[in-house]
Amino acid sequence: MAALCGAVLWPCVALSAPADVGQEQEAVVTLAQVVAVRPPPTEMLRGVVDSVDEGNDTIRIRLSADKTEPFKVQDGLLFNAVRFGDPVAITVQNISGARTIVGLSKE
Structure with missing residues (x-):
């Protein structure tokens, strides 16, 4: 068989x-x-929310007393999660040439 x-x-x-x-x-x-394709490198930063600009898809974070930086937002739901003055930890990636928040947690 x-x-x-x-x-x-x-x-x-x-x-x-x-x-x-x-x-x-x-x-x-x-x-x-x-x-071999690797995800883009990520950067962890801590700061305080300085402003929220939903119209331009950006959140400005005060990283130190003299440095404030705008970041693009990957997920629009983050706008509902943060307000001015909130201390946050963010995960940032460079997406299409713009530093973009891909993760956020309140501290």
């Missing part, structure tokens, strides 16, 4: 093998390139 199954299935196995070893290696290289 095993010999019969082998005789029937052998042509299918032979047909499913890659026709060109170069194609197989190219597929492995392409897969390796996809796996």
Whole structure:
């Protein structure tokens, strides 16, 4: 019975093998390139909400006594979560050339 199954299935196995070893290696290289894609680096910052500008999708954070910086907001629901004066910890990524808040927690 095993010999019969082998005789029937052998042509299918032979047909499913890659026709060109170069194609197989190219597929492995392409897969390796996809796996090598890394998420953008993140930065953790702490500060106090200085202003909220929902019309421009930005929140301005006071990072120190003399430094205030605007950040784009990835998720518009953050506008409902913070108010002027709230101490926050934010996670920032550079998305499309703009420093963008991708995570926020109140402290």
